[in-house]
Amino acid sequence: MKRLRSRSPARKTINQSINPFTNKQYSNKYRKLREEREKLPIFDALPQFDKMFNKNQVVILQGETGSGKTTQIPQYILEKGYAKGKLVACTQPRRVAAMSVAKRVAEEMDVELGQQVGYSIRFEECAGPNTLLKYLTDGMLLREAMTDPTLDKYGVIILDEAHERTLSTDILFGLLKEVLQKRKDLKVVVMSATLDTEKFLGYFKNAPLLTVPGRLYPVELFYTEFPEEDYLWATVRTVMQIHAFEEPGDILVFLTGEEEIESTCDSIRKEAARYKDNVGKLSVIPLYSSLPPAMQQKIFEPAPEVNSNGIPGRKCILSTNIAETSLTIDGIVFVIDSGLSKQKCYNPRMRVESLLVSPISRASAKQRAGRAGRTRPGKCYRLYTEKSYKRELVESTAPEILRSNLANVVLQLKILGIENLVDFDFIDPPSPETMMRALETLHYLRALDDEGELTEEGRLMSEFPLDPELSKLLIISPKYSCGEEMLNLVAMLTSPNPFLRPRDHEDAADKAKSKFVNKDGDHITLINAYQGFENEGRQPYWCSKNFLNPRTMRGAAEIRDQLVVKMNKLDIPIISNKHNISENIRKCIISGFFMQVVHKEKANFYMTLKEKQHVALHPSTGVMRPDWAVYHEYVLTSKKYIRIVSSINPEWLIEIAPQYFDLSHFPDTNGKKLLQEIIDGKNTQK
């Protein structure tokens, strides 16, 4: 208390035991938390931040994990009155973070969550008229900007975790730069981990930088002497070496995906079984996002107890990137880094997004290593050479905006009133080809007119939290009397694959799925599965019995409910008529996905029409080699596959999307010839 008084004499007159936000006495818990807060590295930097923020519209704050910036800066800004009666917003890339940080800050400020401090994420708004500080996902703030492009209700906007460069954060950057010109009362803080701050400094030209130390213990780095030929075997070897010879402490291994993680878990368990009681017990735990929550919880269970020789046990967690940013596990002392991860990339010429196993960046490597130093000094074993770390890894991973299909982004920018996309100030401008593709797609979908202006339909599309192709299906569904079916379908298509196929129950799983399968197409199979779930009162038990992932199905239901609310708000009637329903469903799908059509050029040989890509039907499909098909997704694994496929009649293409099937722009294929015949036939009929 003494310390506080001497720092701000003005406070002497205020009764320090009263919370100015609630006019109530501070609780004991508040005092306890206050002591903890004063120990955070950010605490001593607050006066300096104050000075900077007073003088500048934008401040960039660089602080490592554990500095306390996410909890302390927003409430400090609020206490100091920087928002001038308006709200303070703090964005987060993930929902869980927005929620949990808001909860923590409400406790620290001794207020009720949802009152002065709240949060806003998809499916849940926990904020109200009294809210002064709101944590929200970056996507949510972007949504708000679509109805209020100057974000007028906010006096201060804090972009946290800016170094992650999510799509939404990158768009907000460009938008805020324009709004800062128009609104001199608005202030912005960009908060980031070390990397990329120079990029932000270059972007906000006059913004000062404040650096705050983190709270990490040193992590000793080890590299391999020569490049590893088999990093999975190297992983097993390194785990066993640590387990046999190193001091106690848990191990975290970074690999690329589910399959690899499960099989490496098996190998390690097998190796560990060969050891006797002269080493401790080893518990090997897989971690990836599609793992059921109960299994994910295992990472927080304590390590195995001491064995009969009194040697303590150890946990070894094999994880995807989920443990790099989304999940923190305490007690990790050893990290093993394969140097690889699966990354999304977009090929505008082929119009496809795909996942590729690629080398990580140096920034990621540092982040992974840091996971070993959270509770005490740690060690990180990199399964690559120091030379390759220095010369072959890139400094930081390309931002998402350079690796994505931008149809949705361009639609959002149009709604935000960005007239000239070429002049929009992206931190990293996407390639002209990607922008062109996005504009072209939106034009074909009739979201933009021939002048590139938004159409009424485009406005409707932007209202849905979906890709424009999927919004199109909902908007056009009354025409084909399949509203309920499209809601089911869209909810399922935006969720992960719900069909479970456990290794030891493959036949049973296939049999369960066969009850939903429709020969006309996998889209209808998805609709049937969802309808079954709905008919059974959304029971998780029914899901498990039918080899459907209960969590995925519940998520789909949540999305569907939100879409129904939107449909009602936009006055789009939900009409369903069982007559001719299969044909109507597939025609409706073509209205949005006419760009994703294949023709069977020869037996067993499918080709996409415009890109002339040779593709194969994914083995999970239930359709019987139709001549023509519409597909939902292109996946590049051992082969080029198309997944979720429905058979179609080529005449529907000409009828529904004549704007796209101007065949003069198509390469020569048998498919093109057949379509031309259909068009010629139509013309002679007239």
Place this chain on the structure above:
DNA sequence: ATATGCCTC
């Protein structure tokens, strides 16, 4: 004749 990193509206 088989798999899909992490997220967000």
